[in-house]
Every structure is written in structure tokens, then in C-alpha cells.
Amino acid sequence: MPDDLHPDLEPAMEDPSAAEPEQPARGRFSRRRVLGVTGAGVAGAAVGLASGIGVAGASTVPAPAPAGPPVYPFYGNHQAGITTPAQDRLHFAAFDVTTSSRTELVSLLQDWTEAAARMTQGQGAGEYGPTSGPYDAPPDDTGEAIGLPASGLTITFGFGPSLFRESGRDRFGLAARQPAALRRLPLFPGDNLDEGRSDGDLCVQACADDPQVAVHAIRNLSRIAFGRAALRWSQLGFGRTSSTSTSQVTARNLFGFKDGTMNLKAEDPAGVDAHVWVPGGADPKAAWLAGGSYLVTRRINMTIEIWDRQPLSEQERVIGRTKAEGAPLSGGGEFTQPDFAMLGRGEKPVVATDAHVRLAHPDTNGGVQLLRRGYNFVDGSTSLGRLDAGLFFMAYVTDPRTHYIPLQNKLSSQDGLSEYLQHTGSALFAVPAGAKPGEHVGQALFA
Amino acid sequence: MPDDLHPDLEPAMEDPSAAEPEQPARGRFSRRRVLGVTGAGVAGAAVGLASGIGVAGASTVPAPAPAGPPVYPFYGNHQAGITTPAQDRLHFAAFDVTTSSRTELVSLLQDWTEAAARMTQGQGAGEYGPTSGPYDAPPDDTGEAIGLPASGLTITFGFGPSLFRESGRDRFGLAARQPAALRRLPLFPGDNLDEGRSDGDLCVQACADDPQVAVHAIRNLSRIAFGRAALRWSQLGFGRTSSTSTSQVTARNLFGFKDGTMNLKAEDPAGVDAHVWVPGGADPKAAWLAGGSYLVTRRINMTIEIWDRQPLSEQERVIGRTKAEGAPLSGGGEFTQPDFAMLGRGEKPVVATDAHVRLAHPDTNGGVQLLRRGYNFVDGSTSLGRLDAGLFFMAYVTDPRTHYIPLQNKLSSQDGLSEYLQHTGSALFAVPAGAKPGEHVGQALFA
Numbered sequence: 001m002p003d004d005l006h007p008d009l010e011p012a013m014e015d016p017s018a019a020e021p022e023q024p025a026r027g028r029f030s031r032r033r034v035l036g037v038t039g040a041g042v043a044g045a046a047v048g049l050a051s052g053i054g055v056a057g058a059s060t061v062p063a064p065a066p067a068g069p070p071v072y073p074f075y076g077n078h079q080a081g082i083t084t085p086a087q088d089r090l091h092f093a094a095f096d097v098t099t100s101s102r103t104e105l106v107s108l109l110q111d112w113t114e115a116a117a118r119m120t121q122g123q124g125a126g127e128y129g130p131t132s133g134p135y136d137a138p139p140d141d142t143g144e145a146i147g148l149p150a151s152g153l154t155i156t157f158g159f160g161p162s163l164f165r166e167s168g169r170d171r172f173g174l175a176a177r178q179p180a181a182l183r184r185l186p187l188f189p190g191d192n193l194d195e196g197r198s199d200g201d202l203c204v205q206a207c208a209d210d211p212q213v214a215v216h217a218i219r220n221l222s223r224i225a226f227g228r229a230a231l232r233w234s235q236l237g238f239g240r241t242s243s244t245s246t247s248q249v250t251a252r253n254l255f256g257f258k259d260g261t262m263n264l265k266a267e268d269p270a271g272v273d274a275h276v277w278v279p280g281g282a283d284p285k286a287a288w289l290a291g292g293s294y295l296v297t298r299r300i301n302m303t304i305e306i307w308d309r310q311p312l313s314e315q316e317r318v319i320g321r322t323k324a325e326g327a328p329l330s331g332g333g334e335f336t337q338p339d340f341a342m343l344g345r346g347e348k349p350v351v352a353t354d355a356h357v358r359l360a361h362p363d364t365n366g367g368v369q370l371l372r373r374g375y376n377f378v379d380g381s382t383s384l385g386r387l388d389a390g391l392f393f394m395a396y397v398t399d400p401r402t403h404y405i406p407l408q409n410k411l412s413s414q415d416g417l418s419e420y421l422q423h424t425g426s427a428l429f430a431v432p433a434g435a436k437p438g439e440h441v442g443q444a445l446f447a
Numbered sequence: 448m449p450d451d452l453h454p455d456l457e458p459a460m461e462d463p464s465a466a467e468p469e470q471p472a473r474g475r476f477s478r479r480r481v482l483g484v485t486g487a488g489v490a491g492a493a494v495g496l497a498s499g500i501g502v503a504g505a506s507t508v509p510a511p512a513p514a515g516p517p518v519y520p521f522y523g524n525h526q527a528g529i530t531t532p533a534q535d536r537l538h539f540a541a542f543d544v545t546t547s548s549r550t551e552l553v554s555l556l557q558d559w560t561e562a563a564a565r566m567t568q569g570q571g572a573g574e575y576g577p578t579s580g581p582y583d584a585p586p587d588d589t590g591e592a593i594g595l596p597a598s599g600l601t602i603t604f605g606f607g608p609s610l611f612r613e614s615g616r617d618r619f620g621l622a623a624r625q626p627a628a629l630r631r632l633p634l635f636p637g638d639n640l641d642e643g644r645s646d647g648d649l650c651v652q653a654c655a656d657d658p659q660v661a662v663h664a665i666r667n668l669s670r671i672a673f674g675r676a677a678l679r680w681s682q683l684g685f686g687r688t689s690s691t692s693t694s695q696v697t698a699r700n701l702f703g704f705k706d707g708t709m710n711l712k713a714e715d716p717a718g719v720d721a722h723v724w725v726p727g728g729a730d731p732k733a734a735w736l737a738g739g740s741y742l743v744t745r746r747i748n749m750t751i752e753i754w755d756r757q758p759l760s761e762q763e764r765v766i767g768r769t770k771a772e773g774a775p776l777s778g779g780g781e782f783t784q785p786d787f788a789m790l791g792r793g794e795k796p797v798v799a800t801d802a803h804v805r806l807a808h809p810d811t812n813g814g815v816q817l818l819r820r821g822y823n824f825v826d827g828s829t830s831l832g833r834l835d836a837g838l839f840f841m842a843y844v845t846d847p848r849t850h851y852i853p854l855q856n857k858l859s860s861q862d863g864l865s866e867y868l869q870h871t872g873s874a875l876f877a878v879p880a881g882a883k884p885g886e887h888v889g890q891a892l893f894a
Binding site for chain 1: 536538540543577578580581582583584585586588589590591592593594643657658659662665666669670673677678679680681682683685686696699700701702703704751752755756757758759760762769770771823825826827828830832833834836
């Protein structure tokens with residue numbers, strides 16, 4: 001790094017408030033040594049990465065580094081964080097663009113792309129890192145991730161409908177390229193949405209195996225956005241509830257049940273192609289989105305205090321699966337297909353007609369599958385003394401008009417589980433394909 | 448377990464809504480098999496525990512099990528979760544007692560003690576666990592921790608001043624035993640407290656290396672409290688900011704600086720005895736608290752957006768340490784004692800007079816030390832589009848009148864760091880000594 005970036009190392013200091021000791025040898029030695037330590041720390045954090053910022057090939061499942069915590073390539077055909085094996089922690093943020101300048105919007109996406117490419121490789125958000133930049137300037141990284149590995153961090157960007165058109169206004173000259181599928185989600189029966197937890201012009205999904213790493217990513221991207229975009233809402237999550245790879249065991253949601261048994265898996269490329277990626281050519285307005293996806297987010301509060309007072313029999317009836325193993329009530333193991341036709345006592349269906357597993361199953365939804373990537377959340381407690389807790393539902397789909405809206409309309413009106421749920425946040429984003437080195441995320445939209 | 452607890456295994460079912468299939472062989476087999484699987488799961492979760500619920504000896508640092516994730520004994524001379532090496536995740540909850548019956552309060556403490564003893568060993572909250580109890584009763588465990596190990600879970604209980612006396616009223620016949628030191632914390636300069644995040648009759652600190660395990664513990668204790676105590680507030684935390692053992696590296700807070708370098712460590716038993724545990728005999732009203740401690744909690748919001756715009760020089764001046772290594776600005780390494788007398792440019796102190804390290808140091812506070820156990824938090828974002836983030840400060844001390852109140856009075860009026868902080872929650876609890884098997888936590892208070 002060039003020496004002129006370190007005015008603090010010069011004998012004549014500009015800013016007496018820096019209070020550098022007079023003893024120059026000691027003071028300089030200390031600072032130089034600190035810089036050395038930092039350099040080593042950054043290099044150490046990127047351990048396991050063979051060749052700097054990698055480029056993903058056509059493989060749907062980026063392979064983690066062979067040893068140590070995983071480091072996923074940022075650049076590739078698709079954005080990372082979709083079919084990547086779901087990490088354990090989430091920090092999701094939606095932003096409102098505050099500039100009216102298309103140029104500034106593009107420069108924000110460029111800056112975000114560069115910062116994300118660095119952070120996902122275990123490096124600082126900026127060129128110099130948290131402690132090696134000019135001493136009398138704000139650091140270009142906030143520092144709380146110093147010494148932490150990349151921890152499998154992926155950063156995934158998306159564009160909300162309001163970026164294209166807001167109250168009929170074409171804000172950035174993008175209206176002609178708004179995909180027909182990218183509209184504000186409708187209000188579903190029973191929705192009790194908080195505007196402050198819904199929608200947004202831009203979204204950033206940061207997933208990692210260490211929450212401090214995910215928080216660090218969103219915090220720095222928010223800092224970088226200053227003057228161009230402002231945080232609209234953000235959501236932390238833990239305990240991924242949806243496996244996205246056959247290498248992962250099925251995790252449990254806060255109802256205590258396994259969640260995501262039937263989820264699309266990265267190891268099923270035909271299924272992922274059919275249900276996740278946006279194809280080229282179908283909608284000319286969405287040509288820029290080919291190879292991308294749509295992301296539905298729903299903040300679903302669970303009334304867990306009421307759920308916890310239900311008998312095990314009722315809980316299993318509502319879900320349609322056993323709690324212990326997650327097997328369909330019609331028999332078998334977790335991955336046995338439910339037998340919806342099986343009749344039990346009194347000629348009633350063994351899997352109830354309003355059981356969640358029946359209503360959400362691809363067989364009762366025209367074969368529709370979702371790539372779910374949800375996380376449990378607990379946001380403290382409500383003024384009524386209940387845990388503000390539930391599932392932050394995220395699903396990547398090829399088209400929300402076929403792959404989410406009909407399903408959710410059915411679930412919210414018929415699913416027995418709805419009695420224990422309240423949807424408090426809702427958003428839809430178009431998630432562009434991956435960037436190549438030198439490009440910014442979503443560049444095709446602005447081309 | 449007795450067979451009569453499983454009515455669902457009987458041919459004649461009471462509740463047709465359970466929708467058990469008619470095919471008795473298949474249906475029964477399935478359920479029995481599920482029970483078998485569950486039993487194995489529970490046993491597996493307790494792996495690493497040699498002899499069921501252990502009893503801690505006089506050792507200050509409970510030794511984790513030799514292999515696998517740590518399992519800490521629940522019973523012992525002191526409660527676990529104080530000098531235990533700080534786990535990575537926190538769920539802290541304050542409760543208001545809703546019953547006016549002393550008997551019910553004691554029964555709550557008994558139930559909590561038994562549940563905590565089980566959960567800390569990786570078992571379910573109740574006798575039967577999440578899926579092995581009566582089929583037509585609510586499970587005595589909520590299930591989201593099935594298959595997860597104990598993950599170093601500790602559960603630590605405390606009593607707030609309002610449990611002893613509220614508006615002058617002796618609620619449970621405990622007023623004569625209210626320690627002189629157990630009073631609501633005073634309002635400090637600059638405090639901007641939210642009542643909904645302050646105080647409480649009872650507190651429960653759940654720390655674990657897996658957030659789902661910590662959340663599971665608080666959720667089940669809250670469920671068990673139903674009708675006797677209600678959640679008042681709760682706080683999740685991640686990224687422990689205070690090492691409590693020399694075996695741990697110093698972690699970073701959301702200012703990006705190492706936090707807790709000078710913290711009391713479990714490996715300093717004389718320091719812990721002098722500054723953490725309440726001695727017997729000093730205050731006759733506090734005799735029941737001998738071997739316990741006082742817990743101060745402060746929810747400290749950081750204005751990180753403003754902090755992030757400060758030059759590195761200003762950040763280091765305010766803290767009095769380097770950001771990279773955490774060394775005092777007077778030189779040396781992280782663990783070098785700061786030289787507060789050292790003068791630099793213009794005969795100004797190298798460590799500024801309002802630097803945090805100077806004002807908080809034991810040498811400038813009559814030798815007072817705290818056992819800090821704080822966690823970083825991010826609770827989404829505020830309506831102003833800023834991260835609702837900071838430090839959930841927790842400190843265990845022998846007496847808040849000598850060990851916290853004077854220090855905080857000084858910091859909140861003189862510390863340069865205060866400019867970037869806002870205290871939004873505050874509470875003080877008396878944390879009794881550990882329970883022995885057969886006792887409940889805090890039994891001496893009710894004797």
C-alpha cells in the first residue's frame with residue numbers, strides 16, 4: 001500500500017488530537033507493528049481461498065474450500081446465497097434509494113459489488129481495511145469482523161418493484177424493463193402487515209455461519225450507501241429452517257417441527273432450473289433477469305404461546321407429520337411421500353384435509369416447487385409479554401405469479417396452521433443473475 | 448416411562464381429531480417407532496455427560512466435557528453462567544411475577560430449577576420431552592431443540608428489587624430480606640431508558656453456543672411460568688464481547704474494537720472472590736445471598752452510523768487503544784498496562800483525559816473490577832433507518848454501590864465515548880448462589 005496514505009507515520013502530524021506520543025521511535029514502531037499485525041490478520045482471514053476472488057463455473061453448488069470454514073466465490077453465473085447450502089445465520093436488509101440520480105444508483109451498485117466481493121472472501125469492505133487506511137479518515141471497514149474468517153458469507157442483491165416505478169413515476173428510467181411478474185405482492189387473507197417491515201427498492205441478503213460476519217456485511221453496505229440509499233428495515237435470523245442441499249439435515253422451526261423436508265435441493269439441477277431460475281425470452285421486459293430469480297420474503301409471526309398449549313395430537317394433525325421424525329401421518333419416514341388418499345377412523349383422511357403438508361405439497365399445487373431459505377427469528381418480546389418470534393420465510397422462485405401467489409392464497413384461507421400464524425412483513429424482489437469480475441450486480445438492467 | 452401415559456397407543460382413542468390411521472398395526476408401529484427414535488435422540492443429545500446431572504465442585508471454572516460440545520453442570524456452589532467461559536450467544540429475559548401467592552412463586556422456582564437442570568444437560572424441559580408424553584396433552588418441551596446438543600447452555604436466575612418490595616408493598620413476605628444493595632439503579636446522566644426494556648421481578652440469562660438452544664431455554668421457561676410470571680422484556684445477543692476466561696481471545700464490539708481486555712477472568716479466583724461473589728455476614732439482610740452476585744444489565748445503543756464517519760485517529764483517541772491490536776496508545780501490546788502519565792505532543796497525555804480506557808480502568812476507580820459478560824446486539828432498524836444495535840452490557844459484581852454506580856456516574860458524565868452511546872435499558876438483579884440437587888435456585892431466600 002502506498003506510503004502517502006499513512007500521514008500518521010510522518011513525524012509532522014497534522015492533527016494534534018490524534019495524540020500520538022512524542023517518542024517517535026516507540027510510537028512509529030507501535031503503529032507500524034500494528035499495521036503488520038493487521039495485514040497478517042487479513043491474509044489469515046482469507047485462508048482456504050486458493051486464488052483470491054474466485055469465479056464460479058456452471059456448477060449449481062459452489063464447493064466450499066476443502067479445509068477450514070467455507071469461502072464461496074462471489075462472482076459466477078448465478079448469485080451466491082440461493083442454492084448455496086443454507087448457512088446458519090441471516091441478516092437481511094431492505095433499502096430505499098434516496099438519490100434521484102441514475103448515475104448515483106449505478107455507482108452504489110458498483111460500490112456494493114466490490115465490497116461484497118471482498119467481504120465474502122474474508123477481507124475488509126474497502127481497499128484498505130479497518131485499520132490500514134489514512135489515519136485521519138474514517139476507516140473503509142468498521143472492524144468488528146477483524147480476525148473472523150469468511151464464515152461462509154454470501155451476499156445476494158435484489159431489486160424491488162418500487163425501484164422501477166413508484167406511484168406511476170419512472171424514477172430511474174427503468175420502467176420499460178420492469179418484469180410483469182415484479183409487482184408488489186397482493187394482500188393475502190389474514191395479512192397484518194407492518195409497512196416498516198415490508199417492501200423496499202433494494203434488498204441485501206447476508207448469510208453466514210457467524211452472526212457477527214453477517215451483521216458486519218449489512219452494516220458496511222449500509223455505511224457505503226450513505227447519501228444514496230437508506231436502510232428501510234432489517235431482519236436477523238438464526239437456525240436455518242430449510243435445507244438447500246442434500247448434505248444438510250432438516251432443521252426445525254419454532255413450532256418444533258422439521259421444516260423444509262420437501263424443499264428443492266441444489267443437487268436437483270433440473271428442479272432448480274424449472275422452479276428457481278428465470279428463463280430467457282419469456283418476457284422481453286425481463287430479459288435482463290435471465291439466470292436470476294424472484295425472492296419472496298414474508299415475516300411470519302408464530303403465536304407460539306398458544307401453539308405450546310395444544311396437545312401433541314393436534315400439533316401433528318395440523319402439520320400432517322409426526323413431530324419426532326417428521327414422517328407423514330400416513331406412515332413411513334421423513335422422506336416418504338404422504339398418502340393423501342389413505343383413510344383412517346370414520347373414513348376420514350389420515351392426513352387431514354386442512355393439514356399443512358397436504359395444502360403445501362407440490363402434488364396439490366400443480367407440481368409447483370419453491371426453493372425455501374427461511375430462518376427462525378426472535379425479536380425480543382411484545383408489549384403483551386409474548387415472544388416476538390416466528391419464521392422469516394424466504395423463497396426463490398422462477399415466477400411469483402405461478403410459484404407463490406396461488407399457493408399463499410390457498411394456505412392463508414385453508415391451512416389449519418394459519419390459526420397460529422400472522423404475516424407481519426411482505427416483500428418481493430427480482431434477484432439478477434451473478435456478476436462477472438469487472439461487472440456490477442444487475443449490470444444488464446442498466447445496459 | 449409408564450404405559451398409561453400413552454393413550455394414543457391404546458386401540459380405543461378418545462379424540463377422533465387425532466386422525467390416527469385405522470390400520471392398527473401400521474399406525475401403532477409407526478408411533479412406537481417414532482417414540483423409539485425420540486428416545487435415542489434424547490440420549491444422543493446428552494452425549495458427553497458421564498453421569499446425568501452433575502454437581503460442580505468448588506472449582507471456579509467448570510470443566511467442559513472432554514469431547515464434543517461442552518456440557519456444564521447445573522448444580523454447584525455458584526450458579527453456572529457467571530464465571531463459565533462466555534458462550535457465543537445470549538437470550539436474556541426479565542419476568543414480572545403475576546401471582547400474589549408466595550407458594551406459587553416458590554413452585555415456579557422449583558419448576559424452573561428442574562427444567563433448567565434438564566435443559567443444560569441437553570435434555571428436554573420436562574420429564575417426557577417433546578414427543579414422548581401423553582399424545583392428547585401439550586408436550587412438556589416445545590421441540591425445536593430436538594437433536595441439538597447442550598451447546599454449552601447455562602441458565603442463570605436472578606431476583607429484582609421489585610420482587611421484595613413494590614411501591615412500598617411487601618409482596619411475598621420478602622421485604623425484611625431485601626439487601627441494602629438491591630435497589631433500582633439510579634438514573635445516570637444521559638440515560639434514555641425504555642421502561643419496557645428495564646427492570647423486572649425475575650431474570651433468566653440463557654447462554655449457549657447455539658442461538659436456537661438459548662431461545663429454546665427461555666421459551667420453555669416462559670411457557671412453564673404461565674399463570675405465575677409473564678415475560679416483561681427479552682434480549683438476544685451474539686458475539687460475546689467479554690472473555691471470562693484466559694482460554695478465550697478478546698472479541699470485538701460493534702465499534703470494531705476489542706472489548707473486555709481488562710476483564711476479570713475465572714482463572715483469577717482471588718479477583719473473582721473480591722469483586723464478584725457476595726460475602727457472608729456483611730449485610731444480615733443479604734445473608735441468603737452469600738456466594739451469589741449482583742447482575743447489572745444495561746442495553747447500550749451505539750450510534751454506529753456516526754461512529755463510522757469518525758477518522759481512525761478519533762476512534763482510537765476516544766477509546767485510548769489501537770483498533771487493530773487493542774494496545775494502549777501509550778505503547779506495548781493488548782495486555783500492556785496503559786501509561787496514563789505519558790505525555791505526548793504539546794505535553795498532552797498520550798492517553799486522553801476523557802479516553803474510555805482511562806476512565807474505566809481499575810487504577811482510576813479505587814481498584815474496582817467487574818466481571819463483564821456482555822453481548823453485541825442488532826434488533827433490526829429504527830424508524831430513522833439506522834441499525835438498532837449496540838452492546839447488551841452485563842456485569843456481575845459483589846456490590847453495585849461500590850462496583851458499578853460510581854463508575855457509571857463518572858463514565859456517563861466524562862467519557863468521550865458517551866457521545867456515541869445511548870443507554871436504553873437498565874436493570875439490577877440479585878443472583879443467588881448455586882442450588883444443590885433437591886433444592887431450588889434461591890431456596891435460602893425463602894427458608
